[in-house]
Amino acid sequence: MIALLFGVMYFMMIRPQQKRRREAESMQSNLGPGDEVVTIGGLYGTVTGVEDDTVLLEVAPGVQTRYARPAIARVVTRAELPSEPVTEDAETAKD
Numbered sequence: 641m642i643a644l645l646f647g648v649m650y651f652m653m654i655r656p657q658q659k660r661r662r663e664a665e666s667m668q669s670n671l672g673p674g675d676e677v678v679t680i681g682g683l684y685g686t687v688t689g690v691e692d693d694t695v696l697l698e699v700a701p702g703v704q705t706r707y708a709r710p711a712i713a714r715v716v717t718r719a720e721l722p723s724e725p726v727t728e729d730a731e732t733a734k735d
Contacts, residue, residue, distance in 0.1 A: 671695055674719025677712050679715045684716070 662729030670675070675687045677697065687705060695712060698704050 664710075667715060668712055671709070671712065671715070672719055676716040678714050678716060679707055679711050680713045681711075687719075 661664070671687055671690055673687050673689060676684065677687060677695075678684055679697075683697075683699060684704075685699040687695055688698045689696035693709055695707050695709055696704055697707055
C-alpha cells in the first residue's frame with residue numbers, strides 16, 4: 641500500500657514538476673537577441689545580448705538592464721531568423 645502511495649505521488653507531483661523544470665531550462669538556454677520576454681517580476685523587454693548566465697534586456701528605448709537567465713519567465717515572441725538571400729543561381733537551380 642505504501643509503495644502504491646509513493647507511485648501515485650511520483651506520477652502526480654514529482655514527474656510533472658521535473659517536466660516543467662526541463663522546459664524552462666530549455667527555453668532559457670535558447671534565448672537570443674530580438675526575443676521579447678517577460679521576467680518573473682512581470683517586466684517586458686527585448687533581449688539585446690546573451691552571456692553565460694545573464695541576459696541583457698532593453699526595457700525602453702536606450703534603457704538596458706541585466707538579468708540572470710532563471711529570471712526569465714517566458715518568451716512572448718521569438719526573433720525572426722534572417723532568411724537567406726535568394727540569388728539567381730538558386731532560382732535557376734529550382735527550375
